[in-house]
Amino acid sequence: MDQYYTFTNTSGWTERLLMPSFAQDWPLLPTVKAEGTYLYTADGKRYLDFTSGIAVTNVGHGHPRVLAAAREQMDKFSHSAVGLTLHEPLLQLCQALPKVMPAGMEMFYFGNSGAEAVEGAIKLARYVTGRPGIIAFEGGFHGRTYGAASITSVKAKYRDQYEPFVPGVYFAPYAYPYRCPWGEDEESVIAWSQDGLERVFDRLIPPQQVAALILEPVQGEGGYVVPPAGFLQALRQVCDEHGILLILDEVQTGFGRTGEMFAAQVFGVQPDIMAIAKGIANGFPLSATVASQELMSKWLPGAHGTTYGGNPIACAAALAVLEVIEEENLLENCRIMGKRLLEGFSKLKEKYALIGEVRGLGLMVAMELIHPGSDKIPNGTAAFSVLNHALERGLLAYMAGLHGQVIRLIPPLNVTAEQVDEALMILDESLGAL
Numbered sequence: 001m002d003q004y005y006t007f008t009n010t011s012g013w014t015e016r017l018l019m020p021s022f023a024q025d026w027p028l029l030p031t032v033k034a035e036g037t038y039l040y041t042a043d044g045k046r047y048l049d050f051t052s053g054i055a056v057t058n059v060g061h062g063h064p065r066v067l068a069a070a071r072e073q074m075d076k077f078s079h080s081a082v083g084l085t086l087h088e089p090l091l092q093l094c095q096a097l098p099k100v101m102p103a104g105m106e107m108f109y110f111g112n113s114g115a116e117a118v119e120g121a122i123k124l125a126r127y128v129t130g131r132p133g134i135i136a137f138e139g140g141f142h143g144r145t146y147g148a149a150s151i152t153s154v155k156a157k158y159r160d161q162y163e164p165f166v167p168g169v170y171f172a173p174y175a176y177p178y179r180c181p182w183g184e185d186e187e188s189v190i191a192w193s194q195d196g197l198e199r200v201f202d203r204l205i206p207p208q209q210v211a212a213l214i215l216e217p218v219q220g221e222g223g224y225v226v227p228p229a230g231f232l233q234a235l236r237q238v239c240d241e242h243g244i245l246l247i248l249d250e251v252q253t254g255f256g257r258t259g260e261m262f263a264a265q266v267f268g269v270q271p272d273i274m275a276i277a278k279g280i281a282n283g284f285p286l287s288a289t290v291a292s293q294e295l296m297s298k299w300l301p302g303a304h305g306t307t308y309g310g311n312p313i314a315c316a317a318a319l320a321v322l323e324v325i326e327e328e329n330l331l332e333n334c335r336i337m338g339k340r341l342l343e344g345f346s347k348l349k350e351k352y353a354l355i356g357e358v359r360g361l362g363l364m365v366a367m368e369l370i371h372p373g374s375d376k377i378p379n380g381t382a383a384f385s386v387l388n389h390a391l392e393r394g395l396l397a398y399m400a401g402l403h404g405q406v407i408r409l410i411p412p413l414n415v416t417a418e419q420v421d422e423a424l425m426i427l428d429e430s431l432g433a434l
């Protein structure tokens with residue numbers, strides 16, 4: 001039998017075996033073990049993982065309670081084509097999730113990935129309203145399947161050579177204070193984004209033809225852009241006025257990441273539909289499209305479905321995740337550690353003219369790098385260098401933003417003060433090394 005590739009017996013296998021359409025900046029760390037906030041690689045090194053697998057392992061890698069719940073279910077059975085068969089972890093999860101979600105988020109379609117949850121949300125919105133239009137927001141990222149890619153506008157690269165997209169999609173400006181042409185203060189930012197939305201209604205599609213507005217309450221891939229709460233609240237009002245559904249894509253912001261279970265709760269905004277995934281099961285593939293019973297019950301038999309969605313092992317893991325977040329008081333830790341990280345970032349900003357802005361919510365914390373002395377010209381090259389220096393020093397962090405100019409940190413919600421301080425020290429050295 002041919003020898004299989006391993007981390008040690010050959011070089012260049014990634015080029016031969018994996019599609020090159022992965023981003024070029026991904027470090028492809030050869031991981032052999034992951035525990036808590038740490039990754040261990042084949043060459044015996046240990047890395048602080050401040051990516052959490054891109055906001056997935058919110059309770060840390062290999063949390064013993066999550067693994068135990070998964071193992072227990074695995075011993076019983078590992079697949080159910082939900083509908084043909086049913087299983088208790090799914091029923092229990094359907095009861096547990098509404099207790100931590102915004103009011104009325106109580107009926108579920110389960111999928112496997114964030115993109116599937118988004119697909120479900122936009123299909124549901126069109127189906128129940130009978131309207132074609134979807135308005136998404138500039139700089140948003142919603143996934144790689146066709147529907148999700150059609151409403152994604154973070155980078156033209158993600159859309160290049162895929163035209164034509166799903167029709168009926170329009171884009172309005174997102175409230176990005178640091179880069180708002182009308183000024184960074186809350187009032188100007190909200191006025192600017194509202195004006196853009198009004199232009200879409202006036203010139204492109206009248207509101208009565210719009211099924212839904214869809215957006216991330218904090219933009220993830222777009223650069224950890226935290227809008228003023230008033231932005232989301234104003235969108236809620238627009239939706240109410242015109243019978244449009246408000247879809248929140250909380251794939252990245254959900255499950256404690258922002259210091260509350262969901263960002264909707266931080267901003268005090270009520271969605272009609274939510275897409276959730278990533279942190280839901282700490283790495284077991286699971287996602288959901290969620291809405292009220294009133295809305296969801298209009299999605300009639302045959303209109304949507306799945307083979308793998310709502311996997312029993314993943315649902316059992318998800319139940320354990322909810323227990324861990326509550327019992328280990330992780331929302332509070334998230335707020336405290338997020339504040340510590342952001343304060344550390346603010347100190348770094350005083351020291352390095354490269355840093356244009358620091359921002360964050362909970363443990364979504366970012367610094368946006370610019371060319372020093374310029375009018376906020378994005379500096380993706382510097383961000384890439386800083387990330388590489390940090391990796392050499394044992395910190396895995398990641399980038400975001402149109403030009404890759406944003407360095408984002410996404411540690412698990414149970415990260416410790418020592419780990420936060422170590423990450424800050426490494427970033428300080430890495431910025432200094434430029």
Ligand SMILES: Cc1ncc(COP(=O)(O)O)c(C=O)c1O
Pocket residue numbers: 054112113114115116118141142143144216220221249250251252253277278
């Ligand atoms: C906000 C948001 N929506 C959707 C997705 C797509 O999720 P997935 O990669 O699981 O399909 C992502 C992934 O990063 C995301 O950040």
